[in-house]
Amino acid sequence: MMNRLLRSMLLSVGLLSGMLAGARAETPDAALDELLKQARTECAPPADRLNRVLCSGRLRAGVREYYPLFGTREGGVNDGYEPDIARVIAKRLGVEVDFMRVNAASRIPLLAEDRIDFTIATMGHNTQRDGQARFIRPHYYQSESALIGPKALPIKTWEDVATRTICVTIGNGSNAELVSHKARLMLFDEAGVLPDRLKDETCTLATQDDSFFAYYFTDPAFAGRFEQKFGFAQVPWGMAVARTGSDKLGRALDLLSQIFHRDGTFLAIARENRIGTAFLERQRAIWQRPDCDTAQGSTNSACVLPALNAALQPTPFAAAVNTFEDWTERRLGLDVTLPMLKTAPAFSLFLNGIANSLILIAGALVATLVFAIAFGFALGSDVRPVRWLARLVTVTLQSSPIVLTLVIAAAFAHALLPYSSAVALAASILALGLSNGSNAGQAVSEAVISLHHEGGEKGMTLFVHALGRSATSIVSFLVNAAKGTPIASFIGAPELLSALTDITSFSSGRVTTYCLLLVFYTLVVMVVVWLCGLLRAWLESREVAA
Amino acid sequence: MSLRELWSDFVPSLLAAMVTNFEISFVALALGLALGLPLAMMRFYGGRASAGAAATVISLMRAAPTFVVMFFLLNVIPRDANLFGLKLALSGVMTVAVSLVPYSAAYTADAGIEALRQWRRGSPLGALLFLPNITRAFFVIVMSSGAAAAIGVPEGISVILRESALLPTLGDRLVVFAVGIVLFGVPLQLGLALMRYLQRALGRRVVAS
Numbered sequence: 001m002m003n004r005l006l007r008s009m010l011l012s013v014g015l016l017s018g019m020l021a022g023a024r025a026e027t028p029d030a031a032l033d034e035l036l037k038q039a040r041t042e043c044a045p046p047a048d049r050l051n052r053v054l055c056s057g058r059l060r061a062g063v064r065e066y067y068p069l070f071g072t073r074e075g076g077v078n079d080g081y082e083p084d085i086a087r088v089i090a091k092r093l094g095v096e097v098d099f100m101r102v103n104a105a106s107r108i109p110l111l112a113e114d115r116i117d118f119t120i121a122t123m124g125h126n127t128q129r130d131g132q133a134r135f136i137r138p139h140y141y142q143s144e145s146a147l148i149g150p151k152a153l154p155i156k157t158w159e160d161v162a163t164r165t166i167c168v169t170i171g172n173g174s175n176a177e178l179v180s181h182k183a184r185l186m187l188f189d190e191a192g193v194l195p196d197r198l199k200d201e202t203c204t205l206a207t208q209d210d211s212f213f214a215y216y217f218t219d220p221a222f223a224g225r226f227e228q229k230f231g232f233a234q235v236p237w238g239m240a241v242a243r244t245g246s247d248k249l250g251r252a253l254d255l256l257s258q259i260f261h262r263d264g265t266f267l268a269i270a271r272e273n274r275i276g277t278a279f280l281e282r283q284r285a286i287w288q289r290p291d292c293d294t295a296q297g298s299t300n301s302a303c304v305l306p307a308l309n310a311a312l313q314p315t316p317f318a319a320a321v322n323t324f325e326d327w328t329e330r331r332l333g334l335d336v337t338l339p340m341l342k343t344a345p346a347f348s349l350f351l352n353g354i355a356n357s358l359i360l361i362a363g364a365l366v367a368t369l370v371f372a373i374a375f376g377f378a379l380g381s382d383v384r385p386v387r388w389l390a391r392l393v394t395v396t397l398q399s400s401p402i403v404l405t406l407v408i409a410a411a412f413a414h415a416l417l418p419y420s421s422a423v424a425l426a427a428s429i430l431a432l433g434l435s436n437g438s439n440a441g442q443a444v445s446e447a448v449i450s451l452h453h454e455g456g457e458k459g460m461t462l463f464v465h466a467l468g469r470s471a472t473s474i475v476s477f478l479v480n481a482a483k484g485t486p487i488a489s490f491i492g493a494p495e496l497l498s499a500l501t502d503i504t505s506f507s508s509g510r511v512t513t514y515c516l517l518l519v520f521y522t523l524v525v526m527v528v529v530w531l532c533g534l535l536r537a538w539l540e541s542r543e544v545a546a
Numbered sequence: 547m548s549l550r551e552l553w554s555d556f557v558p559s560l561l562a563a564m565v566t567n568f569e570i571s572f573v574a575l576a577l578g579l580a581l582g583l584p585l586a587m588m589r590f591y592g593g594r595a596s597a598g599a600a601a602t603v604i605s606l607m608r609a610a611p612t613f614v615v616m617f618f619l620l621n622v623i624p625r626d627a628n629l630f631g632l633k634l635a636l637s638g639v640m641t642v643a644v645s646l647v648p649y650s651a652a653y654t655a656d657a658g659i660e661a662l663r664q665w666r667r668g669s670p671l672g673a674l675l676f677l678p679n680i681t682r683a684f685f686v687i688v689m690s691s692g693a694a695a696a697i698g699v700p701e702g703i704s705v706i707l708r709e710s711a712l713l714p715t716l717g718d719r720l721v722v723f724a725v726g727i728v729l730f731g732v733p734l735q736l737g738l739a740l741m742r743y744l745q746r747a748l749g750r751r752v753v754a755s
Contacts, residue, residue, distance in 0.1 A: 152712055164711075167698070186698055187621075201708050202698040399731025401692035403703050407710075408723050415716045486613040490696050497614060504621070514621045518614055525609040 031295035050248035062102035062119035068215030124235035139236035145174035167203035174233035337509030353499025367433020375441020380448035428488035443473030471539035578650025586658030607648035616645035
């Protein structure tokens with residue numbers, strides 16, 4: 001009986017200690033210790049990069065050297081949030097860290113070429129990059145696109161952004177979201193110029209990663225004038241290792257990242273470097289949860305963030321377009337890129353842009369003709385107040401640059417109606433018609449006066465003949481109206497120039513795109529010139545017939 | 547917006563920025579003359595082929611929309627472009643000025659051809675009407691140079707837009723727009739008056755001769 005009791009007790013103790021041991025093995029700390037212990041004993045090639053790092057005692061980290069607060073190099077010393085994390089990782093692994101400079105273009109290729117062991121270099125984790133490198137989870141930071149503007153500017157939500165011009169950098173993934181909220185984009189090649197363009201007031205609003213602007217907000221003068229209006233397009237940042245030969249190193253970094261979040265290591269380093277900590281505070285709470293603080297936490301979808309899905313849906317004929325681009329490069333030596341045909345959102349913008357441009361041109365021509373007749377009639381009227389009022393409006397319209405006339409028309413339209421593409425198009429048609437129609441109307445009234453002096457005719461017959469006499473001027477202002485339609489993009493009319501600017505803001509192929517745009521508008525204007533020639537011949541025949 | 551703010555802050559900065567509009571216009575007109583006059587000569591004196599080529603170039607330039615040309619130049623010319631060691635990269639002001647050259651050159655060529663025709667007919671004063679026509683083109687260019695605001699060049703229109711963006715009511719904005727129209731309108735109307743005077747004076751001399 002005693003033996004059975006003793007056996008039962010021993011069995012229970014054994015089971016309990018086994019369970020406790022198992023629980024200990026479930027923690028990321030224990031899993032990391034086990035992994036490192038094993039890796040230190042396997043130095044013979046072929047080995048995982050973790051074995052090599054531990055056996056050689058050196059960890060090669062790819063870091064940025066000109067990204068204030070996150071990765072800089074001054075006096076031969078790498079400084080910032082990311083180099084500091086690399087140092088803490090190296091310390092935990094018991095090795096020395098060697099920094100290698102990387103940039104946005106080289107941070108993944110250098111991994112593949114085995115010139116660095118891992119990269120920690122302001123790299124957003126998206127689904128496209130998942131195929132190029134193995135990202136470490138959990139993510140060590142998260143950035144978002146920040147809309148920056150003067151404190152006096154009342155902007156709080158997306159609704160306040162429609163029709164406003166926002167300075168952005170070409171290729172920024174968040175540009176598509178700005179476009180979808182009807183913002184107009186002013187494109188720049190490099191982010192570095194944006195703060196200066198805000199300061200010299202070239203840009204009223206600018207968008208870039210909050211991590212980029214974080215440095216500028218440490219300047220009291222900048223922080224005194226500008227503020228972040230709101231953030232959007234959150235992107236998790238990930239360390240990464242090569243897709244092959246780095247399984248254990250990747251696993252070790254996964255576990256380390258878990259531990260660093262849970263213990264507040266990332267948070268402390270972020271505070272030391274004066275960067276935003278809201279994301280890290282949220283992550284710390286997540287990684288302290290029992291369901292996440294396990295050896296398998298980095299694969300638990302309830303704990304880790306998904307990669308940003310940055311891939312745009314391709315068009316059904318995207319493959320054929322790629323084949324055509326390859327063919328032109330191979331056979332003709334021309335670097336033709338047609339981004340507007342490759343993805344569904346770009347193709348939709350492109351088609352709408354063409355349709356809206358044609359509507360705008362047709363509308364501007366009709367409006368110019370109608371206003372020319374109306375102004376001609378009013379300026380040649382026998383009723384003095386009508387004539388004076390028409391003259392005042394004509395002089396005012398002539399004195400206003402067309403861009404300003406468009407802006408005024410848009411201001412009235414937006415005061416009366418909520419913003420929409422149709423409202424922007426209508427305001428543009430009205431402004432172009434008024435501006436060109438008033439000038440053409442002046443020519444008509446001068447013809448009316450000249451015919452009046454010659455005597456003979458009166459009333460409607462005289463007016464019709466005056467239209468014939470001023471046909472050259474009318475046609476010239478009709479052509480001018482057609483040529484002026486691309487300016488409508490300035491007030492947010494979604495015509496082709498606007499559409500292609502939006503497309504090139506989130507894709508490549510600027511040269512081909514703007515060449516096609518120039519050809520399109522030049523051809524359309526030439527067609528308008530030809531049609532206007534027919535109109536002039538008809539109007540002049542009316543005068544000859546008279 | 548108070549009247550004091552308007553006069554002490556906005557108007558001086560608008561006037562200062564409008565200098566850029568005139569700079570752009572002078573450069574565009576000078577380049578337009580340099581390109582348009584030889585084209586007019588080719589069109590008028592050239593053989594069939596050269597006259598045809600000149601006519602084609604002139605009609606293409608006449609059809610090219612300034613705003614699209616501006617974006618084309620901005621996006622197609624690389625920042626580090628150079629030709630025979632000469633830096634080709636255009637500043638914002640030069641991009642706008644060059645984008646106005648097709649209009650300026652086509653207008654110069656048309657006016658130049660008419661002037662040559664008058665000269666051949668034995669009317670030197672008729673040919674001199676070229677001058678008021680070029681004056682008209684200059685003021686058209688000044689008004690068109692406001693498109694520079696779209697690419698961030700700090701000229702008159704961008705100052706007006708910047709000021710109006712900070713104002714809460716449509717009424718305040720309209721005041722700013724009205725000041726802009728007056729300040730752009732005064733030189734334009736003076737220029738047009740000068741042109742009309744020149745045309746009348748030359749016309750009287752043509753009749754007298």
